[in-house]
Structures are given as C-alpha cells and as structure tokens.
Amino acid sequence: MTRQFHKMHGLGNDFVVFDARAEPLTVTPALARALGDRKTGVGFDQLIVLTPSPAADLRMDIWNADGGMAEACGNASRCVVALTGAQTIETEGGVIEGAAIGAEVEVAMGEPRFDxxxxxxxxxxxxxxxxxxxxxxxxxxxxxxxxxxxxxxxxxxxxxxxxxxxxxxxxxxxxxxxxxxxxxxxxxxxxxxxxxxxxxxxxxxxxxxxxxxxxxxxxxxxxxxxxxxxxxxxxxxxxxxxxxxPVRMRGAATHVFTGTIDLDSLPA
Structure with a gap:
C-alpha cells in the first residue's frame, strides 16, 4: 500500500505526517516503529496522523518513534497548522487552537494542569x-x-x-x-x-x-x-x-519534502 507523506520539523523536532482524512490509515505500534527507523524507514521523532474530527477542523494522533503514543505535541501542532491551515486541532490531550502569524505559527495549548x-x-x-x-x-x-x-x-x-x-x-x-x-x-x-x-x-x-x-x-x-x-x-x-x-507558543514550522512510501515494504 503506497501512501503520500510530508516530512516536517519544528526547530529540528521532526515529523512524518500522513493526511488520512480522505483515505483511512491504520497505524500499529509495529508500523510506527518501522516508519520511525532512520535507516530502514523514514525516520522521525513523532509520527502524525490526521483524521476527521467532530470537535475541531481535524484530529491529530501522535505516535512516538518507540511505538507508543503521546497526547499532545506543540511543534507538531504548529506544523499541522502550517500544512493544512487548520485553526482548531483535536488531540488526545484536548483541542489546540492555532494560526499563522507572519512566517511563524502560534498555537494555544490550553490551560496547564498542576494537580x-x-x-x-x-x-x-x-x-x-x-x-x-x-x-x-x-x-x-x-x-x-x-x-x-x-x-x-x-x-x-x-x-x-x-x-x-x-x-x-x-x-x-x-x-x-x-x-x-x-x-x-x-x-x-x-x-x-x-x-x-x-x-x-x-x-x-x-x-x-x-x-x-x-x-x-x-x-x-x-x-x-x-x-x-x-x-x-x-x-x-x-x-x-x-x-x-491557555499557554501560547510561537515559533517556526518547516515543510521539508513530500514523498511516497510503500508501507507493505517496511520490516514487520
């Protein structure tokens, strides 16, 4: 199965982004680890999968390179705003708001919690x-x-x-x-x-x-x-x-390249 992806980074924190809003993509921990391998996959700090959301412009699911999942990612949020123009992003950690401001992107990450x-x-x-x-x-x-x-x-x-x-x-x-x-x-x-x-x-x-x-x-x-x-x-x-x-963060978001990959060719 061949899929298009985007390689992006926020200050060197790098991501592989799949837009699965129109064509669903099933990610498993094994697939995330295979994609994240910098020698035999694509390589990333986090894998980002975009899907439709009833609560926001889109949903962002975040996979770490070890196959585990994260609830939120600020650098990835800026990249997704830059890539898609989304102003609201649903994550497992809550809804993030974002907007481009000149050459940078600002996102509101919600109120911090301390208990x-x-x-x-x-x-x-x-x-x-x-x-x-x-x-x-x-x-x-x-x-x-x-x-x-x-x-x-x-x-x-x-x-x-x-x-x-x-x-x-x-x-x-x-x-x-x-x-x-x-x-x-x-x-x-x-x-x-x-x-x-x-x-x-x-x-x-x-x-x-x-x-x-x-x-x-x-x-x-x-x-x-x-x-x-x-x-x-x-x-x-x-x-x-x-x-x-809410805590607000402003910084750069960089699109590196767009590519395609045969997911079936990755090591199991």
Whole structure:
C-alpha cells in the first residue's frame, strides 16, 4: 500500500505526517516503529496522523518513534497548522487552537494542569516542587500541558547528563504514564536555555510542550516573566502564559519534502 507523506520539523523536532482524512490509515505500534527507523524507514521523532474530527477542523494522533503514543505535541501542532491551515486541532490531550502569524505559527495549548492526579503521579504529593530527586536533579515542577512534564531548573542545562538521567526518570514508577524530562537554566537576558528528554523519543533538538511546561513553571517560580524566550538546540520559541489562561507558543514550522512510501515494504 503506497501512501503520500510530508516530512516536517519544528526547530529540528521532526515529523512524518500522513493526511488520512480522505483515505483511512491504520497505524500499529509495529508500523510506527518501522516508519520511525532512520535507516530502514523514514525516520522521525513523532509520527502524525490526521483524521476527521467532530470537535475541531481535524484530529491529530501522535505516535512516538518507540511505538507508543503521546497526547499532545506543540511543534507538531504548529506544523499541522502550517500544512493544512487548520485553526482548531483535536488531540488526545484536548483541542489546540492555532494560526499563522507572519512566517511563524502560534498555537494555544490550553490551560496547564498542576494537580498530582492530572499529571498523573502514582501517589498524592505536591507538584511545586515535587519532593523527589535523581542524582543532581531535584525538586522539579510537574506540569501537564496536554502531556506530562517535569521541569528542573539548574545552573547550566548543558552540563546535565540527560542521556543517563532522562530514561531513568521517564520510567520511574512515580509516573504511571511515564514522563517528559526538561532541564533549564535562566540566562542573563531572562531567557531560558532548555534541553528535553522526550517520553518515547529520547533527546530531541526541541520540544514544544516541553518549552510550554518549562515556561509556565519558570513564570510560576518568578524566574521569568511572560512572554519568555525559550532557547533550544534547534531554535527559539516564545512562550506566553498567565494564570487562568491557555499557554501560547510561537515559533517556526518547516515543510521539508513530500514523498511516497510503500508501507507493505517496511520490516514487520
């Protein structure tokens, strides 16, 4: 079965996008893993499948490269707005609103959630800060912005061995649905320097929901003011938020190429 796809990225966080609104596409964990293989498939951080929605202009389902699913993806949301012109996108984590603003795209990711059972955590505990530690990473804020995040504030985010600590924290029993892990440092100009270990994808050049969660956590801690620039290895995102309001994210969305692939030819 041959299908058309789009390769896109938001600040280096890359996606394969299938528009299945007119022609349905069944995705299994095995197919997602095969497509995500950068040697024998196409390669991506997340696979995006677009389908019709009764609640929005379209629905976006998100598969990680390991075959698991995510509830929301900020960088992918911007890419879908840029690709389709959709202004509302239904996700498992809620409805996202978006619009092109000049050369960039802004999306409203909904209101962040902070209660322990909204993250979710395995046990009731404070989430600001969370009374847990893993080696030099301690006392993060827990924030759900459509999917769950921990936000650690450190002196130098580049000095943290996230390749080691990221998978340990992601799979800690404290997080029954696993967790995304962010380490951020406050720069002299008031911006945030961020690295993210994404649940199911590992280290990525940028994570949109990670930038949203970390921006919100920094504003709540009064480490930053809204809007705040979040600097990732892939580029910059502008995060705006006030209590009781949705968190908004603005940044680039890039279409790389359109291709076709024979799905039946992929390794089982």
């Amino acid at each position: 322990w059972n909204q993250i979710p955590l395995a046990d009731a505990m404070d989430t600001r800060p969370l009374p847990l530690a893993w080696d030099e990473l301690a006392s993060p804020d827990a924030v759900n912005v459509g999917n769950p995040h921990l936000c650690f504030f450190v002196q130098d985010s580049d000095a943290i061995p996230l390749e080691k600590l990221g998978p340990q924290i992601e799979h800690d029993p404290a997080f029954p649905e696993r967790i995304n892990v962010n380490v951020a440092s406050v720069e002299p100009d008031g911006s945030l320097k961020l690295r993210t270990w994404e649940r199911g994808a590992g280290l990525t050049l940028a994570c949109g929901t990670g930038a949203c969660a970390t921006g919100v956590a920094a504003i709540r801690r009064r480490l930053a003011t809204s809007p705040v620039t979040v600097r990732t290895h892939g580029g910059n995102l502008m995060i705006s938020w006030a209590p009781g309001e």
